[in-house]
Amino acid sequence: MELTMMLASYIGPVVLVLGLGFLVSKDYYRKVYKRLDDETLAMYMITILMLVFGLFVVMNHNLWGSLEEVIVSLIGWGTLIKGIILGIVPKHFEKLGEKWVTPGLINAYGVIMIVVGAYLTLGAFGG
Numbered sequence: 001m002e003l004t005m006m007l008a009s010y011i012g013p014v015v016l017v018l019g020l021g022f023l024v025s026k027d028y029y030r031k032v033y034k035r036l037d038d039e040t041l042a043m044y045m046i047t048i049l050m051l052v053f054g055l056f057v058v059m060n061h062n063l064w065g066s067l068e069e070v071i072v073s074l075i076g077w078g079t080l081i082k083g084i085i086l087g088i089v090p091k092h093f094e095k096l097g098e099k100w101v102t103p104g105l106i107n108a109y110g111v112i113m114i115v116v117g118a119y120l121t122l123g124a125f126g127g
Helices: 002-024 026-038 040-060 067-088 090-100 103-125
Strands: none
Touching: 002 026, 002 067, 002 103, 026 040, 026 103, 040 067, 067 090, 067 103
């Protein structure tokens, strides 16, 4: 549980802030996502970071007991899978992603991220 709370103390605030950003600045985040197609070096670096982070979490925190453990493990697995897909077939992932970057879905992502981020942050810092 110690590792879970350490990871939650990093993941929670990041997810919370980005979720708030999705709601407050949705046009900005849509633009960022759509312009990533042209930024191949940025996508390459993002892929590497996703693979490293995902592998770290999966190899060190593949825990499924408490809700916090499940959330952290799912984030690790999701990040690893996304990194693998981006590394192998980036163009396919970009095409799929374009369908998911609508204002309504960005709002839904934002709300989910706020809930998950707040839960992890409160769990890590609030006891």
